[in-house]
Amino acid sequence: MAQDDPAPADEFFSDEIIVTATKREQTLQDVPVAVTVTTGATIEQAQIRDLKDLQSVVPSLRVNQLQSSANTNFYIRGFGNGANNAGIEPSVGLFIDGVYRSRSASMIADFPDVERIEVLRGPQSTLFGKNASAGVISIVTRKPQFTLGGNAEATYGNYNAVTLKGMVTGPVSDTVAFSLAGGLNKRDGIVRDLATGQRTNERDRWFARGQMLFDNNDGLEVRLIGDYGKIDENCCAVVNLRQALPTAAIFALGGAVNLPSEKYDNIAYYNFESSNKIKNWGFSGQIDYDLDGTRLTSITAYRRTDALTDQDSDFSSADLLGRNWQDLRIKTFTQELRASFDLGDRLHGLLGAYYFNEKIDQNNEVFWGSDARTYADLLVQSLTGGANNIGHLDSGDLELILGSLEGNPVKYVGQFFQPGTGLTEAYSVKNEAWSIFGQLDFEVAPGLTVTSGINYTHDKKRYATNTTSNDVFAGVDLVADGQTAIFAQGLANLGVNPSDPAAVYAFATNPATAPYYQAVVNYAAANATNPAVNSLLGLQPLQYFPPFMNVPNAVEDGKISDGNVSYTARVAWDVTPSVNLYAAFATGYKAASINLSRDSRPTPADLVELRAQGLAVTNLTAGSRYANPEDSTVYEFGFKGKWGVVSANVAVFKQIIKDFQSNIFTGSGFFLANAGKQSAFGIEFEGSAKPVDPLTLTLSMTYLDAKYDKFLLSAFGDLSGTRPAGASPLSVTFGAEWVQKMGNGDRIILRGDYHYEMPFQLVEGLPGLVTYDAQGNVADVSAALAAAREFKQDINDVNASLTYAMANGIELSVWGRNLLNDRTILQIFDSPAQPGSISGYPNQPRTYGVAARYRF
Numbered sequence: 001m002a003q004d005d006p007a008p009a010d011e012f013f014s015d016e017i018i019v020t021a022t023k024r025e026q027t028l029q030d031v032p033v034a035v036t037v038t039t040g041a042t043i044e045q046a047q048i049r050d051l052k053d054l055q056s057v058v059p060s061l062r063v064n065q066l067q068s069s070a071n072t073n074f075y076i077r078g079f080g081n082g083a084n085n086a087g088i089e090p091s092v093g094l095f096i097d098g099v100y101r102s103r104s105a106s107m108i109a110d111f112p113d114v115e116r117i118e119v120l121r122g123p124q125s126t127l128f129g130k131n132a133s134a135g136v137i138s139i140v141t142r143k144p145q146f147t148l149g150g151n152a153e154a155t156y157g158n159y160n161a162v163t164l165k166g167m168v169t170g171p172v173s174d175t176v177a178f179s180l181a182g183g184l185n186k187r188d189g190i191v192r193d194l195a196t197g198q199r200t201n202e203r204d205r206w207f208a209r210g211q212m213l214f215d216n217n218d219g220l221e222v223r224l225i226g227d228y229g230k231i232d233e234n235c236c237a238v239v240n241l242r243q244a245l246p247t248a249a250i251f252a253l254g255g256a257v258n259l260p261s262e263k264y265d266n267i268a269y270y271n272f273e274s275s276n277k278i279k280n281w282g283f284s285g286q287i288d289y290d291l292d293g294t295r296l297t298s299i300t301a302y303r304r305t306d307a308l309t310d311q312d313s314d315f316s317s318a319d320l321l322g323r324n325w326q327d328l329r330i331k332t333f334t335q336e337l338r339a340s341f342d343l344g345d346r347l348h349g350l351l352g353a354y355y356f357n358e359k360i361d362q363n364n365e366v367f368w369g370s371d372a373r374t375y376a377d378l379l380v381q382s383l384t385g386g387a388n389n390i391g392h393l394d395s396g397d398l399e400l401i402l403g404s405l406e407g408n409p410v411k412y413v414g415q416f417f418q419p420g421t422g423l424t425e426a427y428s429v430k431n432e433a434w435s436i437f438g439q440l441d442f443e444v445a446p447g448l449t450v451t452s453g454i455n456y457t458h459d460k461k462r463y464a465t466n467t468t469s470n471d472v473f474a475g476v477d478l479v480a481d482g483q484t485a486i487f488a489q490g491l492a493n494l495g496v497n498p499s500d501p502a503a504v505y506a507f508a509t510n511p512a513t514a515p516y517y518q519a520v521v522n523y524a525a526a527n528a529t530n531p532a533v534n535s536l537l538g539l540q541p542l543q544y545f546p547p548f549m550n551v552p553n554a555v556e557d558g559k560i561s562d563g564n565v566s567y568t569a570r571v572a573w574d575v576t577p578s579v580n581l582y583a584a585f586a587t588g589y590k591a592a593s594i595n596l597s598r599d600s601r602p603t604p605a606d607l608v609e610l611r612a613q614g615l616a617v618t619n620l621t622a623g624s625r626y627a628n629p630e631d632s633t634v635y636e637f638g639f640k641g642k643w644g645v646v647s648a649n650v651a652v653f654k655q656i657i658k659d660f661q662s663n664i665f666t667g668s669g670f671f672l673a674n675a676g677k678q679s680a681f682g683i684e685f686e687g688s689a690k691p692v693d694p695l696t697l698t699l700s701m702t703y704l705d706a707k708y709d710k711f712l713l714s715a716f717g718d719l720s721g722t723r724p725a726g727a728s729p730l731s732v733t734f735g736a737e738w739v740q741k742m743g744n745g746d747r748i749i750l751r752g753d754y755h756y757e758m759p760f761q762l763v764e765g766l767p768g769l770v771t772y773d774a775q776g777n778v779a780d781v782s783a784a785l786a787a788a789r790e791f792k793q794d795i796n797d798v799n800a801s802l803t804y805a806m807a808n809g810i811e812l813s814v815w816g817r818n819l820l821n822d823r824t825i826l827q828i829f830d831s832p833a834q835p836g837s838i839s840g841y842p843n844q845p846r847t848y849g850v851a852a853r854y855r856f
Contacts, residue, residue, distance in 0.1 A: 020138070021120050022439070023127050023350060024340055029642055032451070032572035032582035034121040034651040034684060036060070036700075040114045040142075045751055045801050047155075047815040047851070049163070049185075051137070056755040056797050056817075058119050059702040059731035060684060061137075066236060066827055066841050068276055068309050076121050076135035077655060078680050078706045078727030079632070085670050086328055086360050087429055087463070087596035088663055091630070093124065093132035096139045097225060099284045099301040102131075102358060103330050112151060112165040113142045113181050113209075121684070122634040122655060123588025125566040126453040129354050129435045133588035133632040133657065143223065144177035144213040145169045150856055157849025161187035161203065175216055181209040190845065191237040195256060195269040195317035198234065201844075205231040219290035224283070231278040236841065238315045239263040241791065241828060244836025249378035253371050255318025263842060264823040270312040271319045271369070277308040282332075294341040305330040313832045319369030320833050322419060327363045332356075346443040350453075356433040362596055366545065367422035368471070376417045376473075376542055383538040383835075398473075398539075405481045405488075415472040423545040426466040427596040433459040439568065447574035458563040459591040459629070464551060465600065471545035475618050478543070482534030483524045490520035531771070541768075541835035544668060547617035549602060551625065555609045556602060562629055564589040580640040588632035593661050599669025600625050624672040627661040645690040655680050656709075664715050666767040667830030676710030678724060698735035698753075704728065716765040716781040725764050725788075728757040728795075745807030752800035759794040766838060768830030787838060788828070796822045809855040816848035 019026060021033045028037055036058045038048075048054055051072060052063040062075040066084060074080050074092035086103060094101045117139050124132040150168035155161070165183030172178055184206045189199025207229035214222040240247070240257045250257060256269040282303030289296045306329050313324040338352030377394040395416050403411035439453030469475065488498035494516055496507045508517040527533035552558035570584040594600075601623025602610060610616040636653040660675040683703045690696050706727040711719040737751040769784035801815035824843050831837035 019116070019118050020140070021118055021136075023338065023352075024348070029640055029647075030574075030580065032449075032570055032580070032584065032638065034636065034638060034649075034653070036119045036121075036686065038117045038119075040116060043114055043117070044153075044853070045749060045803055045813070046753065046799060047801060047813075047817060047849075053817070054117065054119075056753060056799055057700070057733060057735065059700045059733050059755070059757075060121050061119055062726065064826055068236065068307070068311075074134075074137060075726060076119070077653075077682055077702070078704050078724060079134035079655065079657060079660075079678070080726075084665075085596055085663065085672075086330065086362055087427070087594035088627075088661065088670075088672065089131050089591050089593045091131065091134040091590050091661075093128050093136045094139075095128070095136065097141055097223075097284065098286060098299045098336070099282070099303070100129075100332075100334055100356070101303070102332055103305060112153065112167040112183060113169075113179065115140045115142045121651070122636060122653060123566070123586045123632045125457070125564075125588040125632075126437060126455045126568040126586065127350075127352075127439065129356075129437070129455065130433055130457050130459055130564075130589055130591045133590040133630050141209075141211075142169075142179070144179040144211050146171045146174075146177045146215075148856075151853060153851060153853045155849055155851040157187075157847055159188045159190055159847070161847065161849060163851075175214055177213045177215070179211045179213075183207055189234055191266045191268050193268050193270050193273070195271060196273055198273050200234045200237045200268060200270075200274060202234050204233045205229065221288040223286040223288075225285075226281075226283040228281040229279070231276055231280075233276045234273050235276050236274070237266075237268050238839045239268065239842055240315070240831065240837065241825065241840045242787070242836075242838040244834065245382055246375075246379060246831075246834035246837055249375050250316050250318045250320070250834075252378055253318045253374055255316050255371070257316045263825070263840070264845075266845065268315070269317040270315065271317050272310075272312050272323075274311040275309060279306045280304070294339055297336070297338050297340070299334075299336040301332075301334045303330075303332045313366070314369075314834065315831065315839055318375065319371040319419075320375055321372075322367045322369035322422075323365060325365045329361045330358065332358045348441040350437075350439045352437050354435045354437070356431070358429075358431045360427070360429040360431075360596070362425070362427045364423070364425035364598075366425070366598070367420050368417055368544075370419045372419060373417040379542065380539065383542070384535045385538065402476055402481055402536075405484045412472060412476075417473060417542075421471050421545075423467065423469050423471070423548070423598055425548075425598060427463070427594075427600075428465075429461060429463045429594050429596070431459070431461045431591075433457060433591065449572045451568065451570040451572070453568035455566040455589075456563065457566070457589060457591075458561075460561045461559070461592060461594060463558050463560075463594045463596075463626075465548070467548040467550060467598070469545045469547050471543075474543040474546045476543070477618050478536040478539060479528050479534070482536040483528035485536065486527055486533060487520055487524035490523060491517075494520070542833075543619065544833050545598070546619045548598065548600075549610065549615075549617050549620050551600075553610070554613060554615060555606050556625065560592045560594075560626060562592060564629060564631070578641055578643050580638075582636075582638045582640075584634070584636045584638070586634050586636075588630075588634075590630035590632070590661065592629050593627045593663075593672065595624050595626060595670055595672040597669030599623055599666050599671060627663075627672045627674050628659050630657050630659050630661055632657045646688070648685070648687040651682075651684040653680075653682050653684075655682070660708075660711075662711070662714060664763065664765075664767060665829045666715070667832050671715040671767055673713055673715065675708055675714065675719075676712060677708070678706070678711070679709050680704055680706035680727070694738050694740050696735075696737045696739075698733075698737075700733040700735075702731045704730070714764065715767045716770060716784055719764055722764065723761070725761045728760040730756075730758040732756045747803075747805045749803040749805060750801075751803075752798070755795060755797040755799075757793075757795040759792040761788060762791055762793055762825065762828050762840075763788050766828070766830050768835060791825060791828045791838075791840065793824050793826065795824060796820060798822075811851075811853040811855075813851040813853070814849075815851060816846065818844065818846050819848070821846040 021035045120136040124136045148170035152166035155163040167181040169179035187203035189202035191201045209227040212224045284301035287298045314320040335355040399412040403409045435457035437455035491498045531537045568586045572582040604622040607622045634655045639650040656679045660678040685701045688698045735753040740748040765784035765788045771780045798819040803813040805811045825840040828840040831839040
């Protein structure tokens, strides 16, 4: 295992850093895979508090935590996915001690016993199965030890941040050892809510973790792990970035939102506190048995996540959306069996099988709030341009006019935008998958090894919805009513009273006037979906909770089943003891994903069939229920060199994903679609030098040229040839560490790192600014694309720490993260229920503090 040396400099230059990137132990220098290893010592001294902090030392990695404390999204080499939609499979596989974590990854923070974190770049599906098409993050904790020991740490920082964590390990008998770990992480909210008087973006979480190790010292080892974690936080703050007409309506109501110029002032205005109550627990058992040159391994695990969240989704002090409550429950069972063996001195083999079973149940409630009707009153006239005599009083005019157009003036009186009306959602997904895999490493000549591997995975999903809307206005057919209004206006222009059936009949049947009547009919039908003529279409953004087409139904059966074969082929050559070269080809697979949101809609083909059978609910448009699987391919050449005090690793790659699962938040749900092809050419460099004994310098760099080779049916039309959002062209990290040894055995450790990323676009476009025709086809995307181009993220992140480590095991540190207080926006999206407005998530400001540790 990795050397337990508190000095990262020694660890970096040690040939004994063992990684399991290929599911067998190899030194970092020898493993022919693009992998970055962050040791436990680096994690401690850099005060890496969460996986999202890890990106400051791994340039090819991007981590975002948005909307909820329960959601963490990972991207490697610009590839990845996940936008707080539990039905969407991840592209980056996360493993802790060999156990796959399918969702809710934020609970892995603050382990006090992390041995190392391996970030494997590129498709890893041959050995890690589905959902590793972009890479793998593997966290390895220390096994229980047969020598009594442990550590304890206390940290205090700004915003009254308090962290307590510790671990103790030792023997129970000659063959049984244990370890117990736990931690508490609390912090005041960084963002002041000037409406409620409270704070948000706080920390309030704790965890406990226990391990038991049985080792009979004769080839049998059993490791049992159980963990439990809980979060109860007010999170996550959103700021307004562009205001539109609805903002004036919010102000007129007496509500407030932060101004775009205040986006980094750490203030917000909400009418109730957001909440995140999350429980995450599980247990696993690993059995390893050495049998005559063959090592047998079994890993069995069960995990459970329960997340209850609520959020003021209009992000203002006005009560527009009364609540956005979600109850998410995830149950996951996994079983892995594998055998690792050697045939002679030149052939190493690995055979395995894997089983995955997961059940997701999700319930949501989103309702109009107490200010919704008054808010709509202020928007109706402007959204319709004042046409049809709408808007000179209030929404009551709209109710009377639409009722009249449908033949009953009082049909809708008092029913539009009523508090407590909205959407009640229920989704469920059952996912079962299995795979078999194998890999052979054959040393064809001294120092020259050829590797081949294969994996077959079969994935099956069944999903169902039970979602209802009682939002009366959202169920009104504005196309049909608009057609009626255009027809009536056309008759009136010809001097015919449309409210007089006899006059209309006479006009229609008179041979002299019948052609004019027919012309009016044709004109109304042709322009019912034309916003320039049918002014009612301007009100569609207020139809926030339209009727939902549930699944399964007569056209959509709610079942997906597919299989995939992934390959790995690699040649590795130890040119000299100091230089290693490798060339690799690998494919990857990401299973089909399900759109668990209120924007889950039938495909265009299914919509045609639903309409043909008369089953389509009112206002149903085409969208996506699911996305087909992703297939990824990488061609990679790598160089690893180590010459005493200098080391350098280089990877040059071309990575391609077919049917990339693009997932974009629309302001009400998610638009999920397959891109035809996405590719990236890149160069990665990791190097270090030790010019003098106390000083270690590191440099990491990723150059990335990414594009959509083919993406015809995005939310914004044809994006072929454009650069995907979230992929910075250049990421660079400089690091330095000075370890000064004192005469009494103490050490002074000064370390720092600077992480830079060139500006990159956050999203391709903003769906709320796209206009559609009545069939749900994109009509105009220019405003959506132009608005997205205004907002780019660039990163200038400086982190540092100073530690005095005593020979008796006591360490005292001062530390700071984001010392330059570099503020940026992590993500942008359409402001919910506020057409034309744009919101976003700001990053965390400067944090700093002191820490004390004791090792024994």
